Amino acid sequence: MSIHDILKDPTSAALDGFRVEIDAERERGDVILARPPLNTVSMPQRDQLRAAFEALDADERVRIIVLRAEGEHFSSGGYIKGFLEAAPEVVSKLAWNIAAPARCAKPVIVANRGYCFGVGFEISLACDFRITSETCQYALPEQKLGQIPGSGGSARLQKIVGITRTKDIVMRSRRISAQQAYDWGISTELVADAELEAATDRLVEELRGFSPIAQRTAKKLLNDTEDATLSLAIELEGHCYSRLRQSDDFREGVEAFHEKRPPRFRGS
Structure with a gap:
């Protein structure tokens, strides 16, 4: 095959x-x-x-x-x-x-x-x-x-x-x-x-139960920084955090937290 x-x-x-x-x-x-x-x-x-x-x-x-x-x-x-x-x-x-x-x-x-x-x-x-x-x-x-x-x-x-x-x-x-x-x-x-x-x-x-986009980002970041210096790893983490700030899932997570309800993540 x-x-x-x-x-x-x-x-x-x-x-x-x-x-x-x-x-x-x-x-x-x-x-x-x-x-x-x-x-x-x-x-x-x-x-x-x-x-x-x-x-x-x-x-x-x-x-x-x-x-x-x-x-x-x-x-x-x-x-x-x-x-x-x-x-x-x-x-x-x-x-x-x-x-x-x-x-x-x-x-x-x-x-x-x-x-x-x-x-x-x-x-x-x-x-x-x-x-x-x-x-x-x-x-x-x-x-x-x-x-x-x-x-x-x-x-x-x-x-x-x-x-x-x-x-x-x-x-x-x-x-x-x-x-x-x-x-x-x-x-x-x-x-x-x-x-x-x-x-x-x-x-x-x-x-x-977690955001798909946040999980994908976390996995890639951790894999990519396994051999990195501490300063580089922190720098890359900051860039990833900044990108996720613009995601629909992050907004949903924040709103769900304040509304005291389970989040409905979509992966975007």
Whole structure:
């Protein structure tokens, strides 16, 4: 299936190892890994996942994007033999494809349970919110194969937990428990396994209550200033704040506050 086909119909049954569901009433689009029991990610699947995220980001019915998986494990990682079979130009795009959730203007939530290894961990790190079941284990095990993470995992992880903990995880192929991931700031929320879906639903509904334009602005600003100096980050924040002052949503938010009623944001 071509990328153009996916963009036209992200819910197509021809997707490799995953499916897409859109709930227009709840303004939600789900990308669901569907190759149980371990939900391994094939090489062609990575390109399709990128296209699916791009399609959902462009879909006006969708406010919030959720990445989740069937079964007791989110993903044990990539299909190992695929790395030897793939051409160099394909391998060189791995990080770009897996970074698709970060490039989405809309908020992206991932629900992690069980094994979350390799590319499963890397694509989770590219999401904005990680809801983690108590059964979850995170790992970047590429050292055991004579390799290093190739889809942005070590770079994103270092931004979150620092170089010392990243070396401990990457260079020792060490598994991180759900509790340790939460304590280190890798996961946004830690919940009982039976509560994972409900916690994800709650976050979706919470995020839907905010202004779409304010959320898009906040996400882009935070992503763009991650490597910026403090003075530059404050300068860019001021410019974004100034632009939002002219938005319909800001006016609605102020009026709703003074009228003591829930705001009715439109995203403009």
